[in-house]
Structure formats: structure tokens, C-alpha cells
Amino acid sequence: MSRRPGLIRLALVALFVIAWEFLARRFGNPLFIAPPSATAVATIAMLHDPALVRALLEALREIVTAFAISVVVGLCIALPLGLNAFWRGAFLPLVLGLYALPQVTLLPLFVRVFGLGPPTKIAFGATHGVFAVILAVLAAIRAMDPVLLRAATSLGASRRQLIFNVVLPSLVPSLFTGMRLAMSGVLLGVLLAELYVSTTGIGYFTQAFANAFAPAKLFGVILLLAAIAITLNELMRVAERRLGRWREEPGR
């Protein structure tokens, strides 16, 4: 019984692919739409194109780097803001103000500063991910049990011990939630920048395939990127579920 919705879902997806195949062959203009079979053939052929594979791997590296930066920088910003009322009062409004800014408006500025290569994409991805980390960690610090802090302090914990033995461990679950959200932000940022810069990287290929009216290849690139995005998102979801729940271990 519990497997039935999954089966129906699978059948629906299969039906969708079949309908797409049929309609695209029968009615579609081959300059604009490609049936799934042609897309699959083109996708496999593209995996033998070293330039395209290099662009995909580069995008993957940019995503991972931007993600690492947004987690580290996010923690470095969130911890002082969370633990110190003065810094929070001074800088939190600034952080929230920047968060409210539609970041895509700054994309041309990023290109001006960081050039057309990976640095722009990494930087733009990192700024898209960092706020999720900051906000998740700040919320976790605000929700932290003050009894724990007072207990540790009264047992003579130093500030360093307090941070490493009490604060950081209690942040772990929220940090993983923040990291999952940061990953989807980073994906958006990196892909936006990749598509914006059309002289190198993925953006070059999508532009070239669209201009050449080669929809099978264009669909293929998009499917490959979607596969990367889905894999990374799933990894983060599994990490959140498995690693983020240390406090609910049995035996406690």
C-alpha cells in the first residue's frame, strides 16, 4: 500500500516522457523542441565532448567552493553577532538589509570586480548561500537554552570552552538546516552567473546551442545541470537527516 503512490508517480513521469516523445515527433518544430530520445542521444554524445565536460566540472567546483565559503564566512559572521549584543545591534540591520536586496541586480557589478571566470561565479554563489547560514545560526543561538550557558559558566568554563563545548555543539542541527538552504542558494547564484557570462563556461554552451537551434543539446545541458543540482540537494538532505540529529540519538 505504501508503495502505491510511488508507483503511480513513476507511471505519471513515464507517461509524461512518452507524451513528450509523441507530441514532439508529431507536432514539434525540430528547431525548438527535441523528443526525449534525441535528447538522450545528444546528452550521451555530449559526455564525450571534453570542452563541455570541463565546463560542467568547473561549475561543480565553483558550487562546492562557493558552498564551503558561505558556510565558513556565515559562521564567522553569525557567531559574533549571535554572542555579542553590541555587534548584533550594530550589524544585524545591515545584514538583514543586504539580505532584502535582490542580489541578481548586483550580478553585473560582480562581473566588473571579479572578471568573467570562476571567481565571479564563486563569489556570486557564496553571497547567495551565506545568508541562509547566518540566519539559521542566529536563530539557533537565540533559541539556545540559557540554563546550559549559565551551568557551564558557573562550573567555571572559560569563554573558549563555552563556545567550543556548549555553543557549537548545540548549533549543529540548525547549522545543517542552514547548510541545506545555503546549497540551494549557492546553486542559484552559480547557475545565474554561469548563464549570465556567455563567453565561457556553461553559459557559452547554452547560448551556442540556442543560437544554433540545437534543442536536443540544449535540453541535454539543462538535464545534466539539473542532475548535478538534484544530487547535491539530496546529499544535503541526507546529511541534515543523518548528521544533524545527534541529540535525538537513542540511549539518551
Place this chain on the structure above:
Amino acid sequence: MQIVCVAAVLVAWQIGSTTGWLNPLILPPVSAVAAALGTLLQTGTVWADVAVTLFELIVAFALAAAAGLLAGFLISRSTLAVRVFDPLIAGLYAVPTILLFPLYLLFFGIGSPSKIALGATLAFFPIALSTIAGFTQVSRIYIAAARSMGASPLQLFRYVLVPDAFPVVIAGLRMGLVLGFLAILGGETLTSNAGLGHQIVTMAESLEPAKMFAYITVAFALAIALNVLTSWVETRGQTHGREQTA
């Protein structure tokens, strides 16, 4: 202190770019940005692009709301449909929608329709998901009570289902509007021939950083206005919904 901090940043920016510490081509003096913004607002050139962006947003949101509310409501009527479609929609929502933009450009061209399609696609997901969530969380007791008191299906919909689902649905509508706005700005920035995002890119490419920041300020103001407006509607809608069910 918050004002002091923001003021300090602005003053540092102004001093930095006038003395040449900051590259004025990247960060022009605040005063120059303010002047450019003043001219934009006075001559009224900005309104044409604001109108394009808002038009795209309204059409995209209307499409997404119609499709999302209808699909969400229909799915919520059957437990099996919820279990089939809810994970499917949530899964698709996790794929970066921006990936579809090159396709939309191919299908719909460089003008407004491709931005509308992008905005509508992204906005559809939170609206559909929250509509499903809103209508499935309606308490069975309310429904049974209304039925046993002889409510017609229409009355059930109007007086029980809608008021109870409303607060959840409106949160999704708000999310859809905000995401739609961001998607449309993004599409305009990537490839377009009009709108705020288009102007920002044009000014950046023609080395007019003051005007570029003026347009960014307009987009920022619009984002904040949308946020304030929708959160006001959301709070109103939520208290309203609660009054009706109470």
C-alpha cells in the same frame, strides 16, 4: 545605533570613492548615485521600466496563482493524489528553475513572455504546495459537522474549507509573489530588452555606475515595498481567516 552604523557605511563609501580608495567605476560616490536617482525620478524615465517589470510580475503571478490554486485544490481532494503529487511537486521545486530560462528564451523570445514564463514557473510551486497543505489540514471534525448540519458542497467550500485553509494558502501566495519578482529580475538581467534588470545591465555595460546604482536602488525599493505590502496582506488575511473559523 543601527542608523549610526548604516550612516557610517554610507560615509565611508562616499569618502572612499571620492578619494579614490574605492574604484569609482565600481562604487561611485553616494552623492553621485543620489543625483542620478534624482534625475531618473524627475525625468520619469524610470517608470517605463518599472512598468515593464511590474507588468511581467502581475501576469506571471496571475498565471501561477490560477494554476497553483486550482491544481493544489484538486490534488488536496484525494489522499492518494496528495501522496502522489506532493513529493513530485516538492521535488521539482528543488531543481533550480533558472535552468529553464535558456529554453524559455528559445520558445518565447527575448521579450516579456520569457520572463513571465520563468516567474510563473517559480511562483507556481510554493502556491501549489501551500494550497495542498492548507486544504489537507482542515479539521475533519469541521467538515463532518458542516455536512451533518446539511451544508451543500458549495457551502462547505465557502464557509469551512476556504476560511480554514486561507492562512496557509496566503503564505504560499506571498512566497510566490516574492519569488516571481526575483525570477523576473533575474531573467531581465540575463537576457532581455526592457525592464529594471535590463537597465541595470545596460548601465553597467556602458560604464554608468551611478545610474546603475540608481536603478538598483529602485529595484531594492520595489522589493521592500512588495515585502511590506504582502506581509500586511498576509497578517490581515491570517487574522481574518481565524476570525471566520473561530
